[in-house]
Amino acid sequence: MxxxxxxxxxxxxxxxxxxxxxxxxxxxxxxxxxxxxxxxxxxxxxxxxxxxxxxxxxxxxxxxxxxxxxxxxxxxxxxxxxxxxxxxxxxxxxxxxxxxxxxxxxxxxxxxxxxxxxVFMMAENAQYWPEIVKAQEVIQNGDLGEIITARAAFVCEFDEYWFKEKKPWRYEQSRAGGGITIDGGSHWMRPLRMWLGEIDELVAVTGHPLKQMEGESLVRALFRFQSGAVAGFDALMVATAMGPEPWWRITGTKGELVIDGSFGGGIRLYDAQHRQGRTLMEPQGYAKSFGPELEDFARAVLDGKTLDAGPEQALGELRIALAIYRSATSRQWEKVWA
Ligand SMILES: NC(=O)c1ccc[n+]([C@@H]2O[C@H](COP(=O)([O-])OP(=O)(O)OC[C@H]3O[C@@H](n4cnc5c(N)ncnc54)[C@H](O)[C@@H]3O)[C@@H](O)[C@H]2O)c1
The missing domain is CATH 3.40.50.720 (NAD(P)-binding Rossmann-like Domain)
Structure with missing residues (x-):
């Protein structure tokens, strides 16, 4: 080889x-x-x-x-x-x-x-995001107890990172396939699936506060997992200054884990011994997910390693996005895998 x-x-x-x-x-x-x-x-x-x-x-x-x-x-x-x-x-x-x-x-x-x-790999960097992986370990170790619920908030101030070009392809429904749900939303959905399992059904409302974008720039959704657990999923991109909000909260019977709402990251754990919270992980952040992602791809090609997540796994985030779009129109709960 x-x-x-x-x-x-x-x-x-x-x-x-x-x-x-x-x-x-x-x-x-x-x-x-x-x-x-x-x-x-x-x-x-x-x-x-x-x-x-x-x-x-x-x-x-x-x-x-x-x-x-x-x-x-x-x-x-x-x-x-x-x-x-x-x-x-x-x-x-x-x-x-x-x-x-x-x-x-x-x-x-x-x-x-x-x-x-x-080798075919989908580049879902959340699979390798240090904070997400650490949270998965904490859940698997039982340190949070039984998981009650979780919340994911993909909240991002509209800025040049997303819309550098004069006519960005992200503005166009026909090029992007939707708005922020089908785009960055996937990186907030994959963690929920890693932690809570597959989503059975969801109900969602979408909106278009960012007028220049054809697709949705606001989502409020509720996910019901196959386990019966429910989680909230919010996505919002506006040209307004916004206050801080954690990107994820996972609440279990023994405490709550909070992942900081910034590209910097970091995790705090709140439990009976640490009611004010304690730092569980110093900030690693979004950018640190790409090295391990590319490494996994190289190892799959060069060493025959099995990928951490096969490409079919990414169909889950697309199915969730499509179900959100259906629910926004039907105003009903929609099945994700039907
Ligand atoms: N993993 C993440 O966190 C993350 C973040 C942002 C974007 N993405 C994904 O990455 C992809 C690209 O997004 P981006 O933000 O880098 O977009 P971008 O617009 O910044 O970059 C796309 C590049 O493709 C070039 N291009 C367009 N048509 C081409 C063609 N026919 N042949 C060759 N080059 C062409 C453009 O000139 C541009 O440089 C999308 O699938 C997006 O969803 C992932």
């Missing part, structure tokens, strides 16, 4: 920065050998850091580049076409979420991955 994974970065935008930093920090066995972006200047920036060859399309890179795997970090409407093309060329694929904006698109990607027989 080769000892180095030659990787092409497809899309050198916002999230590519985190992927590349994760590689540099933690995965010396990945060699970025191709950087691809429609916008040549963006690709050149990444090339200057990596020594990779620059391309402005996947076609061109497949014809002329040398790489074993593609890390697809593109607007959602391009995921299916590029994943199918990469699999047809025999490449391993790491794909940013959502797999595709529709279940039919996901089924075609999964079929292509199976046919190619290469």
């Amino acid at each position: 080769p000892d180095t994974l030659r990787l092409a970065l497809l899309g050198c935008g916002a999230i590519a920065r985190y992927h590349l930093d994760g590689i540099k920090e933690r995965v010396p066995r990945i060699q970025v050998s191709a950087v691809i972006d429609l916008d040549r200047a963006k690709a050149e920036k990444f090339a200057a850091e990596t020594g990779a060859k620059v391309f402005t399309s996947l076609d061109q890179a497949i014809d002329q580049g040398e790489f074993d795997a593609v890390d697809i970090m593109l607007p959602h409407d391009l995921h299916e076409r590029c994943a199918l093309q990469a699999f047809a060329a025999g490449k391993h694929v790491l794909l940013e979420k959502p797999m595709a904006p529709t279940l039919e698109g996901c089924a075609r990607i999964l079929a292509a991955a199976k046919k190619a027989g290469t």
Whole structure:
């Protein structure tokens, strides 16, 4: 087996920065050998850091580049076409979420991955987010007792990170497949699934406070898990200053675990011995999830390791998003897996 994974970065935008930093920090066995972006200047920036060859399309890179795997970090409407093309060329694929904006698109990607027989991983970084992983350990150890409920709040002030371009693809329903639920929402849903199991049904209301975005920028939802537990899921992006709010709370019979509402992170535990709370984990944060994510991908390709979460797992977040959209219209509880 080769000892180095030659990787092409497809899309050198916002999230590519985190992927590349994760590689540099933690995965010396990945060699970025191709950087691809429609916008040549963006690709050149990444090339200057990596020594990779620059391309402005996947076609061109497949014809002329040398790489074993593609890390697809593109607007959602391009995921299916590029994943199918990469699999047809025999490449391993790491794909940013959502797999595709529709279940039919996901089924075609999964079929292509199976046919190619290469590694296919969905880049759901929450699976590797240090605070989320630590909370999972605490729950599994029984330190919170029996889990009563949880709350996830994806609250984000509208800023340049999300909307750098003049006409960002995220504004457009047809490109993004929805609003903040199908986009960043997945990183708040995966933790709930890791901690509480699968969601059976949900009820949701959506709104559009961010006028420039076609998709929803407000969600208030209630999830009922197969276990019978319920959890709240909020998502909000507004151009207003907002006060602090934890990103997650998990309440059990022995106490409550609170994950700080910032990209910095950190966990505090409140229990009978520590009514004012004690620090369970110093801030690690969102950015620290990308190194282990890329490492898992490299190990799957180079060492044959089983992925921490197979690609089908990501269908769960898409199904939740689609059920939220159905519920917002029907005003009824909607089944997630029906
Ligand atoms: N894991 C996370 O926390 C997280 C955060 C943000 C975004 N994402 C995901 O990453 C993906 C990209 O989002 P982003 O925020 O980086 O977007 P972005 O707009 O910042 O970057 C996308 C890049 O793709 C390039 N591009 C567009 N069409 C192309 C084409 N046909 N060929 C080559 N390049 C093309 C653009 O020029 C741009 O540089 C999405 O799937 C998004 O949901 C994940």
